[in-house]
Amino acid sequence: MSLTEQLAEALGPDALVPQEQVDGYAVDGLVPEAVVSPGTVEELGCTIGLASREGLSVTPWGGGTQMALGNPPSRVDMVVRTAGLDRVVEHSVPDFTLSVGAGATLASVQDYLAKEGQQLFLDAPLPRKATLGGILAANTATPRRLLYRASRDWVLGLKVVQADGAITAFGGQTMKNVSGFDLTKLYIGSLGTLGIIVGATFRLLPVPRVEEMLVASYGSLQAAFKAARSVASQSFTPQCVEVLTGAALRAIPEDARRTGAQAALLVSLAGWPGAVTRMMDESARLLSDALIVERASGGESAALWRSVTDLGWGDGVAPYISMKASLPLSRLGETVVALESLPLDGLSRGMVIGAGYGGVRCLLWGEAEVPGRAEKARKYAASARGEVSRLGGYLVVERCSPEVKQGLDVWGGVPGGVEVMRRIKKELDPKGVFNPGRFVEGI
Amino acid sequence: MKLADKVGSLLEGLQGIVGKEAVLFEPEDLMAFEYDGSIRRALPDAVVFPASAEEVSRVVALAYRERVPVVPRGAGTGLSGGSLAAQGGIVVALTRMKKILEIDAEDRTALVEPGVFNLVLDNAAHAYGLRFAPDPASQRSCTLGGNVAENAGGPHCLAYGVTTNHTLGMEVVLEDGSVTWLGGAQADIPGYDLRGVFVGSEGTFGIATKLLFRLLPMPEAVNTLLAIYRDLDSASEAVAAIIARGVVPTTLEMLDRPMIQAVESARHLGYPKDAGAVLLVELEGLREEVAETSRAVREILGGTGAQQVQAAQEADERARLWRGRKEALGALGSLAPNYLLVDGTVPRSRLARTVKRVQEAGKRHGMPIASLFHAGDGNLHPCILFDERVPGTLERVDKLGGELLRICVEEGGTLSGEHGIGIDKQAHMHLIFGDADMEAMKRVQRGFAPKGVLNPGKVFPRGAEAAGGP
Numbered sequence: 029m030s031l032t033e034q035l036a037e038a039l040g041p042d043a044l045v046p047q048e049q050v051d052g053y054a055v056d057g058l059v060p061e062a063v064v065s066p067g068t069v070e071e072l073g074c075t076i077g078l079a080s081r082e083g084l085s086v087t088p089w090g091g092g093t094q095m096a097l098g099n100p101p102s103r104v105d106m107v108v109r110t111a112g113l114d115r116v117v118e119h120s121v122p123d124f125t126l127s128v129g130a131g132a133t134l135a136s137v138q139d140y141l142a143k144e145g146q147q148l149f150l151d152a153p154l155p156r157k158a159t160l161g162g163i164l165a166a167n168t169a170t171p172r173r174l175l176y177r178a179s180r181d182w183v184l185g186l187k188v189v190q191a192d193g194a195i196t197a198f199g200g201q202t203m204k205n206v207s208g209f210d211l212t213k214l215y216i217g218s219l220g221t222l223g224i225i226v227g228a229t230f231r232l233l234p235v236p237r238v239e240e241m242l243v244a245s246y247g248s249l250q251a252a253f254k255a256a257r258s259v260a261s262q263s264f265t266p267q268c269v270e271v272l273t274g275a276a277l278r279a280i281p282e283d284a285r286r287t288g289a290q291a292a293l294l295v296s297l298a299g300w301p302g303a304v305t306r307m308m309d310e311s312a313r314l315l316s317d318a319l320i321v322e323r324a325s326g327g328e329s330a331a332l333w334r335s336v337t338d339l340g341w342g343d344g345v346a347p348y349i350s351m352k353a354s355l356p357l358s359r360l361g362e363t364v365v366a367l368e369s370l371p372l373d374g375l376s377r378g379m380v381i382g383a384g385y386g387g388v389r390c391l392l393w394g395e396a397e398v399p400g401r402a403e404k405a406r407k408y409a410a411s412a413r414g415e416v417s418r419l420g421g422y423l424v425v426e427r428c429s430p431e432v433k434q435g436l437d438v439w440g441g442v443p444g445g446v447e448v449m450r451r452i453k454k455e456l457d458p459k460g461v462f463n464p465g466r467f468v469e470g471i
Numbered sequence: 472m473k474l475a476d477k478v479g480s481l482l483e484g485l486q487g488i489v490g491k492e493a494v495l496f497e498p499e500d501l502m503a504f505e506y507d508g509s510i511r512r513a514l515p516d517a518v519v520f521p522a523s524a525e526e527v528s529r530v531v532a533l534a535y536r537e538r539v540p541v542v543p544r545g546a547g548t549g550l551s552g553g554s555l556a557a558q559g560g561i562v563v564a565l566t567r568m569k570k571i572l573e574i575d576a577e578d579r580t581a582l583v584e585p586g587v588f589n590l591v592l593d594n595a596a597h598a599y600g601l602r603f604a605p606d607p608a609s610q611r612s613c614t615l616g617g618n619v620a621e622n623a624g625g626p627h628c629l630a631y632g633v634t635t636n637h638t639l640g641m642e643v644v645l646e647d648g649s650v651t652w653l654g655g656a657q658a659d660i661p662g663y664d665l666r667g668v669f670v671g672s673e674g675t676f677g678i679a680t681k682l683l684f685r686l687l688p689m690p691e692a693v694n695t696l697l698a699i700y701r702d703l704d705s706a707s708e709a710v711a712a713i714i715a716r717g718v719v720p721t722t723l724e725m726l727d728r729p730m731i732q733a734v735e736s737a738r739h740l741g742y743p744k745d746a747g748a749v750l751l752v753e754l755e756g757l758r759e760e761v762a763e764t765s766r767a768v769r770e771i772l773g774g775t776g777a778q779q780v781q782a783a784q785e786a787d788e789r790a791r792l793w794r795g796r797k798e799a800l801g802a803l804g805s806l807a808p809n810y811l812l813v814d815g816t817v818p819r820s821r822l823a824r825t826v827k828r829v830q831e832a833g834k835r836h837g838m839p840i841a842s843l844f845h846a847g848d849g850n851l852h853p854c855i856l857f858d859e860r861v862p863g864t865l866e867r868v869d870k871l872g873g874e875l876l877r878i879c880v881e882e883g884g885t886l887s888g889e890h891g892i893g894i895d896k897q898a899h900m901h902l903i904f905g906d907a908d909m910e911a912m913k914r915v916q917r918g919f920a921p922k923g924v925l926n927p928g929k930v931f932p933r934g935a936e937a938a939g940g941p
Contacts, residue, residue: 120818120820121715122711122714122715122819122820123818123819123820123849124714125818145717167659169658169659173658177636178658180664180667181632181636188911190907190911194907194910195907196905196907196908196911197904197905197908198908198911198912200816200884200885200903201818201883201884202816202817202818202848202849202850202884202885202888203628203629203632203633203848203849204624204628204633204816204845204848204849204850204888204889205816205885205887205888206621206622206624206671206887206888206889206890206891206892207885207886207887207892207896207900207903207904208892208900208903208904208908208909208912208930209668209671209672209912209915209916209930210622210635210667210668210670210671211668211911211912211915213635213664213666213667213668213670214663214664214665214667214668214915216664216667217663217664218663218664222663223911234717234719235717237717261577263600263688263689263691263757264688264691264756264757265688299756299760300759300760300763300764301763302759302760302762302763303756303757303759303760303763305759306757306759307757352659354657354658354659354660355657356575356578356580356656356657357577357578357579357656358575358577358578382658385658386578386656386657386658387658387659420657421657422657422659422660422661424659424661439661439662440661441661442660442661442662443640443652443653443654443655443660443662444651444652444653445643445651445652445653445662445663445665446662447651448645448651448665448918448919449662449663449665449918451917451918451919451921452663452914452915452918452919454918455914455915455917455918456911456914456915456918467662468661468662468663469662
């Protein structure tokens, strides 16, 4: 029996994505033999069991927004979608907890929760496509992490299908839980190389009473950055303090910045009304060097954040390469200067700087007519990584074309524990079923 | 060769690494290390006190060569037997490694050695307008290395999270003595989150020799409210209403009637005789925020039938309101010579029901139970009161303890909220984890420690340890 026949027999013909659509599931140019979209966790487990027995590789696929992340896989035999696992399993409103299938999109869950005045901490580019499982597997993070930290801090439990098809669960439904080892942490950010996240339980947050925003334009990046650091260093924590510069300014509507502005600072504050008023006043006082300061709230501010979060992901002109650097806060200023001074060689650059948590998204655009643009993008990435690592940080290429990936390690180094990582991969996925080659250190 | 003899043959080597005075092996010296804060006991064959990561590494490498179990230990305040040498071997006590290496006010981080006491770090951070948020009840005497091993909690976790949420990275000695660094201060670090899974691994993955923590700014304002209720149901109703209003207090602590009576008879704090529940609410943040949330909370306390409400903003007044909660466990001595503090967690909304079932179980077993709760995060600590001198009591306590955990699990909760599994709860792991779940955990453990030399005989049900052991 062929693979597709076996799958059809095990799961029913509906679980198989029609052969003519399979090309759309290529990863870095590798087209899978079959694409499966199981309707239940059990079916998904059965699919993985079959792949494992047949010696096939499996590429998990949520909304497909992060498929450019990672090194080129060594094999893509079967793509397994989680889209069929999109139901709310349990929503305990009084407990502020939600258990949900991994295939649910972020937007659908946020819309659902908003009716109860609750929200998930998570943000991600393209929330109508991005699934919760994918967001966790890729550890996608966005500006609000300044206040809410990372997704690892809000996941109470995970359901995971193992490499032999076994269905397992870790963590639970309570915020405090030290029963057994905390494997949820291991799966978050593992890019589907240890197992497939099929369900998650989250701690929820109340929707803040008030959300307000300051948008300030600056004549120089230095001035914007300096203001951003002072805003982020107050005794209260804003939701976000982000600086945009260069081509990233396109995320902000024309009327919110003065012509000739070199950088913009976005500050978002949320909480109880009286506190937000004061935080707005105190933050605004620190923006006296700005060319212009505007206030935004409600839908206007939400649209602005959407545009900043989606920068480089949306329907506009996609960047040729998108990099993400993480540094200790105290080295962020030097890093920004270093990245700014690297030669562009005909490419154009935009940066989004997380001045409160030490992150820089650096995006390069290169039109098709720029000669040797792949080589130039690689060269920039290598120099940028050199600078970032000299300053004590990490630089990951989060998105680029397969052409740029040739000869480029998108991850760079890890802090340590390489042997432990390799052993864990071998223990949990001895046959190398999941996403072979896409992760760090050849995992 | 017997384990004791093996360890005996290593003594000279150990003394050569850490110095003669830093190795204990005489039975009378070892007895102090037979205990932790639990009711379990296990005698090690030797105790060593390394003074540096290098010494830890050399001790561990030496033990590894002979496959002698190595058991890391902080201050021994743990409540699940995590630092006991369940299978004998060498206890590596980290209490000499107690330097705060660096506090970085700009990055808001602290780098410390594992033997630093929790409260010492918190106090040191205050000088920079910062603090270390996790605050287990034993924070005066428990070490940060132990906090990380057990993923310790505390009464202020509702708003700030537990130890794992504040642990950024660590230098770790692996079981073969090799030293590596996991995690870091950067927001996104490539690779598996080994730091995340290391926290709460109960000393079985490695020994942390440096710890990097996140510090938070001190809050501008704090308001503590204490409400007294006639019954637990009304207090629970208040808890639910506070959360439903979108208020996230830093603390929602509760005492039940037997606990109040214990505190009252020992400390005379003036709680009314018919008090059925004491609820302690703490709110922190900007002045304006605390004013707004306090107003909301006061309204709820009044609306749910609180008999009395007291509030305090100044430190000494707040300490007075906290006294009953802080001294509750100490006061239990007035009721019985011993107690077993059970650490269960349920979804917050099931708390009141769970407590009723806990009380019924106590009655059925003929053993009194007094409880305190981190009500905001559903963490309950029923204390079974007993006298261990009465023959057969420990078995009965164990049985009742097991039943209480089963109740928590049936109510959608789990075995341990903040104390760990250790040897205390290993027999109950199957209540929440299936074979495949535990198999995956064991595989990860083998990834860190393939030979299973570190703290063997813990976490998993006996006879099912991760690796063969020595």
